[in-house]
Amino acid sequence: MSDYDVELRRVTKRFGQVIAVDDVSFGIRRGEFFSLLGPSGCGKTTIMRMISGFETPTRGEVFIAGEAMAARPPYRRPTNLVFQHLSLFPHMTVFQNIAFGLEMKWKGKAEIRDRVERMFALIQLPGFAERKISQLSGGQKQRIAIARALVNEPTVLLLDEPLGALDLKLREQMQLELKRIQREVGTTFVYVTHDQKEAITMSNRIAVMDAGRVEQIDDATTIYERPRTPFVAGFIGETNLFRGRLVDSGTVACEAIAIRTGAADGAGAGAPVHVSVRPEKVRIGSRAEALPNAFTGAVDEVVYQGATTTYRVDIGGGLDVLATVQNAEVGRLYDRGDRIAVGWEPEAAVVIPETAP
Amino acid sequence: MTAASLPREGAAPEAREPVAAKLAVQLGPGLLWLVAFFAVPIVLLLVYSFYRFTDGVMIETFTLENYARALHDTIYVQVFGKSLRYGLVVTLACLAIGYPVAYFLARAATRRRGLLFLALIIPFWTSIVVRTYAWKMLLGTNGLVNYTLEALGLIGAPIKMLYNETAVLVGLTHVFLPFMILPLYAVLEKIDPSLEEAAMDLGADRARTFLRVILPLSLPGISTGCLLVFILTIGSYLTPDLLGGPSEMMISNLIRSEYYVTFNWPFGGALAVLFLIITLAMIVVYNRLFKLERIVGN
Numbered sequence: 001m002s003d004y005d006v007e008l009r010r011v012t013k014r015f016g017q018v019i020a021v022d023d024v025s026f027g028i029r030r031g032e033f034f035s036l037l038g039p040s041g042c043g044k045t046t047i048m049r050m051i052s053g054f055e056t057p058t059r060g061e062v063f064i065a066g067e068a069m070a071a072r073p074p075y076r077r078p079t080n081l082v083f084q085h086l087s088l089f090p091h092m093t094v095f096q097n098i099a100f101g102l103e104m105k106w107k108g109k110a111e112i113r114d115r116v117e118r119m120f121a122l123i124q125l126p127g128f129a130e131r132k133i134s135q136l137s138g139g140q141k142q143r144i145a146i147a148r149a150l151v152n153e154p155t156v157l158l159l160d161e162p163l164g165a166l167d168l169k170l171r172e173q174m175q176l177e178l179k180r181i182q183r184e185v186g187t188t189f190v191y192v193t194h195d196q197k198e199a200i201t202m203s204n205r206i207a208v209m210d211a212g213r214v215e216q217i218d219d220a221t222t223i224y225e226r227p228r229t230p231f232v233a234g235f236i237g238e239t240n241l242f243r244g245r246l247v248d249s250g251t252v253a254c255e256a257i258a259i260r261t262g263a264a265d266g267a268g269a270g271a272p273v274h275v276s277v278r279p280e281k282v283r284i285g286s287r288a289e290a291l292p293n294a295f296t297g298a299v300d301e302v303v304y305q306g307a308t309t310t311y312r313v314d315i316g317g318g319l320d321v322l323a324t325v326q327n328a329e330v331g332r333l334y335d336r337g338d339r340i341a342v343g344w345e346p347e348a349a350v351v352i353p354e355t356a357p
Numbered sequence: 358m359t360a361a362s363l364p365r366e367g368a369a370p371e372a373r374e375p376v377a378a379k380l381a382v383q384l385g386p387g388l389l390w391l392v393a394f395f396a397v398p399i400v401l402l403l404v405y406s407f408y409r410f411t412d413g414v415m416i417e418t419f420t421l422e423n424y425a426r427a428l429h430d431t432i433y434v435q436v437f438g439k440s441l442r443y444g445l446v447v448t449l450a451c452l453a454i455g456y457p458v459a460y461f462l463a464r465a466a467t468r469r470r471g472l473l474f475l476a477l478i479i480p481f482w483t484s485i486v487v488r489t490y491a492w493k494m495l496l497g498t499n500g501l502v503n504y505t506l507e508a509l510g511l512i513g514a515p516i517k518m519l520y521n522e523t524a525v526l527v528g529l530t531h532v533f534l535p536f537m538i539l540p541l542y543a544v545l546e547k548i549d550p551s552l553e554e555a556a557m558d559l560g561a562d563r564a565r566t567f568l569r570v571i572l573p574l575s576l577p578g579i580s581t582g583c584l585l586v587f588i589l590t591i592g593s594y595l596t597p598d599l600l601g602g603p604s605e606m607m608i609s610n611l612i613r614s615e616y617y618v619t620f621n622w623p624f625g626g627a628l629a630v631l632f633l634i635i636t637l638a639m640i641v642v643y644n645r646l647f648k649l650e651r652i653v654g655n
Contacts, residue, residue, distance in 0.1 A: 054554060074557045087555040091573045100569070104560035152559065 004063070005030045005156050005188040006051055011060035013046050020046040022212035023060070028156070028190060028205075033182050035191045035199040038209035039235070047209075048158050048192045053077045065155050075104070080149035082159040086141050088133045094144055095129035101152040119147040122181060139170050146178070150185060159191045163198065175201050196236045200224065208232045224278075230352055233276040240277040240322055245270060252351060255317040260292040264351035272354040279310060281348035282323035285333065288343030297321070299338045309333075313342050399633075406626030415622055423627035433611070433628065437635070440607045443526065444591040450530045451537035451586045452579065459541035459578075460571075464550065477535055485532055489599045492528050493519060496600075520602035528596040533589050537582040544578030545571070580647045588636065608632050 004027035013021040021043040028034045036044040049055040050062055053074035062069045064078055080101070088097050098119055102112045120126050123143040128136075136144065142162060149157055159178075163171045179202050182189050193199050199206045200220040207217045208231070216228045227233035233241060244254030249264045252275050259275050267273055288294050297315035310324045311334060321342045325333070334340055406423055409416040427433045462473055480488060495501050496518040503515040518524060548571060556566040594609035606614075608628070615625030 052558060054557075073562075074554070075560045075562050079558075081555075081558045083551050083555055085549070085551060087549060087551040089552060089555070089570060091570075100556070100561075101559035104565060148559070 003027075003029055005032075005065055006034075006190065007063040007066075008047070008050075009061050009063070011047070011050065011057045011062060013043070013050060013055060014058045019212050021050070021057075024212070024214050025060075026207060026214060026217055028188060031186050031188055033179070033189045033191065033202055033204045035193060035203040035206045036209060037193055037196060037199040037206050037235075039194055042209040043212040044192045044194075044209050045160060048081075048160055048190065051156065051190065052079050052081045052158055078155040080152050080154040080157055082145050082149050082157065082162045084160040084162065084164065086145040086162065088141060088145055088148070090133050092133070093129065094131045094133065094136070097133065097144060098148045098151050100148065105152075115151050116147075119151045122150070122184065123147045138166050139174060142166065142174055143177075146181065150181070150187065154187065156188045156190055159189060161193050161195075163193075171198075178202060200236070208235060210235070226350055227276055227352060230274045230276075230354075233274070233350070233352060238279050238322060238324075240279060240282070240320075242275040242277070242319065244273060244275060246273050246351065250346065252349075255319060257295065257315070257317065257319070259349055260346040261349040261351045262347045264353075267351065267353040274352040274354065276350045276352055277321075277344055277348055279322040279324040280308075282321060282342055282344050284311060284313070284323045284325060284340055284342050286341075288341040291343035292346055293349065294341055294343035295321070296339060296341050299334050299336050299340060302334065302336060311340075311342075313340060315342065402626045402629055405622050406624075406630050408623040408626075410621050410623045413620065423624045424631070426624065427627050427631055436606055436608060436611050437632075439605075440591045441635075443529065443597075443607060444587045446526055447529045447533060447590040448537075448583050448587045450526065451534050452583060454530070455534055455537035455541055455582065456579075459538045459545050462538070462542050463545035463548075477538060481535065485595055486599075488532065489528055489596055492524070492531070492600060496524055496527075519600060520605070522601070522605055525597050525601040525605045528600045529590050529593060532593075532596060533586045536585045536589060540581040540585065541575065541578040544575045544581075548574050577647075580643075584640070584643055584647075588640070591636065592632075 006028040007026075009025050011021055011024050012019065024043075024047065036047060038044050046055060050057055051064070051069075053069065053072060056070075069077060089100065092100070095116060098116045099112045102115060107115075116129070120128065123146060125140060125143055125147075128140070128144070133141065133144075145162065146157075146159075163174050166174060175198060178189075178191075191199070191202060200223075203220060205217060205219050206223050208215045208223060210231045216223060216232045218226075218228075223232060224236055227236065227239075230241060233239045242252070242254045242259060244252040244259065246264055246267050246269055247253050247258065248269055250261060252259045252261050252264075252273055254275065261275055264273065282288075283291060295315040297313040299311050300314045300320065301312040303310045303312075304327075305324075307327060308324050309327055310322055313321045313323060315321055323342050405415070407419050407421070409418050409420045409422070458477075462470060462477070465473055493500070497503070498515045498517065498519070500518070502518065503512070506512045507515065552570055552574070553566050556570045557563075561569060591607070592609055593607060594613065597605045597607045598610055612625050612628050612632070615621045615628060
């Protein structure tokens with residue numbers, strides 16, 4: 001059997017004339033923290049709802065632990081979902097909420113108490129059993145919702161942007177918390193989010209989606225360092241994206257300039273390509289002058305961000321370069337209008353074929 | 358209306374004018390109306406109910422015999438009992454018919470909801486008399502139902518469907534159904550559909566999702582709707598009068614006949630007072646149960 005806990009085979013979902021998910025195939029490995037990342041409307045939530053059984057694919061099939069799920073309603077699938085707005089039952093206590101799934105499976109009272117108790121330990125909220133839902137803080141509700149799903153020991157835990165409603169600090173705390181819980185229980189987590197930072201922080205692998213299609217599935221580093229499509233390069237973090245033609249594997253002609261790049265695979269000479277250069281890989285001033293890719297231009301914009309400063313430099317020919325540098329010294333290095341050099345190593349320039357492979 | 362707007366007015370910091378004057382202006386008209394046309398008649402009713410009635414004449418001497426008669430004569434007790442039974446049956450029928458409708462409305466697409474609501478409200482624009490006569494035309498010996506059944510060859514001769522208990526119960530259920538649907542809708546509409554999905558995700562099939570999540574969360578609506586329909590039903594006058602026979606007489610019909618047929622105002626008054634007491638007692642008991650429900654449920 002496959003090592004996949006979840007597998008989508010050529011899944012398409014239409015809502016009327018709208019294609020929400022367009023011929024998508026991928027597998028999620030056992031015990032993996034897998035993120036579906038993309039802008040709103042990209043189809044990530046629809047995929048999650050097809051895995052949990054709330055939507056049926058128009059074409060294609062969903063497998064969970066090797067079994068086809070076609071005819072199975074949500075209440076007979078080995079998946080559990082942490083809802084976007086948590087959807088805790090307001091008329092039940094915390095204990096009753098967590099026990100709900102076990103009760104539905106006709107588990108005995110002693111077993112239920114035991115398993116709920118273990119959940120309280122896992123989410124580190126002992127003594128909350130008799131609280132009402134309305135008495136909980138946002139972070140506490142979050143944990144209860146996770147416990148209510150995990151207590152059923154699902155094959156796959158689906159999480160639908162559950163941290164969206166929390167403020168930044170609490171969200172970052174909960175990200176680490178989720179990671180810890182996932183390590184402890186070893187369950188496959190499928191995390192749906194539009195927040196690239198969240199996906200990068202938590203995931204073993206990320207599927208980046210756009211317009212109903214999966215653009216790239218890789219670990220966070222690969223997604224960031226070697227984006228395979230212009231969309232991925234632009235969606236994950238900031239980047240300088242240049243359009244040009246491949247001269248040879250290692251050079252891209254772009255407007256009036258030539259960019260020395262890393263090895264280009266998947267595209268032949270003359271092919272239209274994009275070149276992605278991350279702003280933090282761009283050097284400025286004297287450190288840039290000797291690099292294989294070095295250009296001079298006028299500083300157009302200076303954005304101070306505390307730990308770093310981002311300069312936008314107009315290098316002529318309608319091309320702007322963003323350069324993000326560490327603020328190692330006190331005070332600004334350059335101001336608007338200064339002429340400076342910008343440059344980067346060939347390895348920092350990633351060649352992306354125009355059409356995704 | 359005036360009472361509802363009071364707290365807001367009072368909360369405004371610049372509203373420092375004499376409170377008494379403001380209260381008088383805001384509450385005065387409503388209060389006067391209530392005193393003149395509600396409190397005074399009730400008090401009169403109460404006073405009359407203790408008067409003697411002999412040989413068609415009301416004598417202003419104190420007596421309890423009206424109450425004694427109302428409580429001992431089985432006919433009157435039966436009418437009270439029947440009214441309460443009708444109230445119960447109609448309430449349950451409205452609940453059974455109204456709940457699915459309210460749920461459907463609450464989950465209908467917003468675009469379609471307006472039209473559906475219109476369909477629900479339109480009957481309110483028609484007089485209850487007209488609507489009740491419509492039932493007469495449907496259920497009569499030569500009515501549409503009998504005609505259709507005969508034409509289809511299902512029955513040989515017309516069935517007598519009017520002037521019996523069934524006709525009254527059908528008519529009452531129809532008239533009071535919206536009073537069940539509206540409070541149910543108000544509550545169901547506020548239940549987040551994702552709670553149903555959460556229950557199903559956790560292994561509850563449709564039936565158990567309903568029993569464990571939707572039903573408990575809609576209890577306040579059920580409670581309000583049932584109270585409304587029950588109170589309205591036991592006090593109904595027109596429907597039993599038009600669709601029922603002599604044995605379908607309800608409390609209101611009885612009271613009216615005492616007032617306008619036998620002109621026995623003291624006895625009619627006693628019946629009315631007893632009816633009022635029973636109704637209030639039921640509301641009190643009901644309220645207790647309902648509050649208990651809320652404590653348990655929330």
